[in-house]
Amino acid sequence: MESVINLAGSIAGGGVFGLLGTALGRLASYFERRQTLQFDRLRWSHELKMRELENAAVLAGAEADRERLAAAGAWHGLHASIAADATIPSSYAWVDAIRALTRPLLTLLLWAISAMIWLSAGPDGQAAIIEATSFAAIAATLWWFGDRGSKPK
Known part of the structure; x- marks a missing residue:
C-alpha cells in the first residue's frame, strides 16, 4: 500500500x-x-x-x-x-536724352503730385493719402531705378 x-x-x-x-x-x-x-x-x-x-x-x-x-x-x-x-538701338542724341530722362522725370512728377495732394488735403484725409501716394511713389522709384543695372559694354 x-x-x-x-x-x-x-x-x-x-x-x-x-x-x-x-x-x-x-x-x-x-x-x-x-x-x-x-x-x-x-x-x-x-x-x-x-x-x-x-x-x-x-x-x-x-x-x-x-x-x-x-x-x-x-x-x-x-x-x-x-x-x-x-x-533698343541708339538714335539721335536728343532722343536718347529724352529716353534717359523719362523715368527720372516721371518719378519727380509723381513725388510732386504726392506733395500737392497731401498739402491740399484736410487732416482727416492726409493719413490715407500719405499711405497710398507713398506706396505708389516708393514702388515706382524702386522699380524704375532698381532694375536699371549697369549695362555690360
Whole structure:
C-alpha cells in the first residue's frame, strides 16, 4: 500500500508541479507580452517622430527650392529687362536724352503730385493719402531705378 501512496503522491506532486510550471510560464508570458507591447508602442512613437521630422525636412527643402526658384525668376526678369533695354538701338542724341530722362522725370512728377495732394488735403484725409501716394511713389522709384543695372559694354 505504501507504494501505491508513494505513486499517488508522485503523480499528485508531478501534477501540482506541472500546473505550477504552467502558471509560472503563463505569468512570465503575460509580463513578456506586456513588455513587448510597451516596446512596440515606444518604437511606433519613435517612428512617428522620425516620419514627422522627415516630413518637416522635405517641407523645408521644398520651401527652400521654391524660394530659390522665386529668386532665380526675379534675376531672370531683371536680366530680361536689361537685355530688352540693350536691344533698343541708339538714335539721335536728343532722343536718347529724352529716353534717359523719362523715368527720372516721371518719378519727380509723381513725388510732386504726392506733395500737392497731401498739402491740399484736410487732416482727416492726409493719413490715407500719405499711405497710398507713398506706396505708389516708393514702388515706382524702386522699380524704375532698381532694375536699371549697369549695362555690360
